[in-house]
Amino acid sequence: MTKDAFLGYVFSSRGSASLRKFTSKGGRELYALGAHLLVELKDCNPEILKSLEEVRDALVSAAREAKATIVDISFHEFSPFGISGMVVIAESHLSIHTWPEYGYAAVDIFTCGEVIRPEVAAAYLIERFESKSPSIVEMKRGILSHENIKLPHKCSESEMQSVA
Amino acid sequence: MTKDAFLGYVFSSRGSASLRKFTSKGGRELYALGAHLLVELKDCNPEILKSLEEVRDALVSAAREAKATIVDISFHEFSPFGISGMVVIAESHLSIHTWPEYGYAAVDIFTCGEVIRPEVAAAYLIERFESKSPSIVEMKRGILSHENIKLPHKCSESEMQSVA
Numbered sequence: 001m002t003k004d005a006f007l008g009y010v011f012s013s014r015g016s017a018s019l020r021k022f023t024s025k026g027g028r029e030l031y032a033l034g035a036h037l038l039v040e041l042k043d044c045n046p047e048i049l050k051s052l053e054e055v056r057d058a059l060v061s062a063a064r065e066a067k068a069t070i071v072d073i074s075f076h077e078f079s080p081f082g083i084s085g086m087v088v089i090a091e092s093h094l095s096i097h098t099w100p101e102y103g104y105a106a107v108d109i110f111t112c113g114e115v116i117r118p119e120v121a122a123a124y125l126i127e128r129f130e131s132k133s134p135s136i137v138e139m140k141r142g143i144l145s146h147e148n149i150k151l152p153h154k155c156s157e158s159e160m161q162s163v164a
Numbered sequence: 165m166t167k168d169a170f171l172g173y174v175f176s177s178r179g180s181a182s183l184r185k186f187t188s189k190g191g192r193e194l195y196a197l198g199a200h201l202l203v204e205l206k207d208c209n210p211e212i213l214k215s216l217e218e219v220r221d222a223l224v225s226a227a228r229e230a231k232a233t234i235v236d237i238s239f240h241e242f243s244p245f246g247i248s249g250m251v252v253i254a255e256s257h258l259s260i261h262t263w264p265e266y267g268y269a270a271v272d273i274f275t276c277g278e279v280i281r282p283e284v285a286a287a288y289l290i291e292r293f294e295s296k297s298p299s300i301v302e303m304k305r306g307i308l309s310h311e312n313i314k315l316p317h318k319c320s321e322s323e324m325q326s327v328a
Binding site: 033034036038040071072074076078084086088090092093095097099102104106108110112137139141142144 | 198204238240242250
């Protein structure tokens, strides 16, 4: 992918249109810049967790399944075993750390924008690592209330007052 | 750093000695493989959040402040502005995504082992980005109860029974 194509894509995914609206328990409308899935994969197949090729292919494939745009990939193998890996995507990142000796992998799927489907990536990885006891926590990142949303490239109220 | 030196380091940081012991509300002893700080940096200096050099230097310096061993670095600039970056460390990773238009950065500091000091990295970044409204949530990753800890390279109870 050319740098220009990449930058063009990110422009749309990082714009104000990518804010995710949700309602708090008190009924207040809030917006989040990012959605972060913390995925705990327990009771996995340890042979898969040990393999650099398997773990890398799983995380890259998960990013593709989620419709992410892959920007960079970095995987490292530890001694005696265990893999750490990051897939940087235009919409943020996926990361994994495996502990084959405990049948466990910690996965993070941090995304922004409306197009990407992080839950598809999570479901894919649960299956791929044969996790018999997975759990997922979703954290909203960069929560903004309606009042402090200033759309980029658009006059804010204070700017309009100074012009008048 | 040579590959051998890196592997040697990781061996010690990923061993059973790196488990962090803590007590649940019910008084139960538990162990966690990883400590994950989710750092919300609000009301930052947007000029710093826009600069690839500043953001990269801040995250790399934060990793060093925490006594981490840096393995790989990947940073990307978006159009019209915003930076995504990852610092892979032997003890797991640091990541950052910045939204200068909202004065906001999402930082993750995922670590394992007893030597590293993730809270020092978090404090450093709060100061470096001049965040006037930071918050930190700590998530324990890979929680194990006392019963399901099997030390690697040591017979488990079931293995001993099969021998008897």
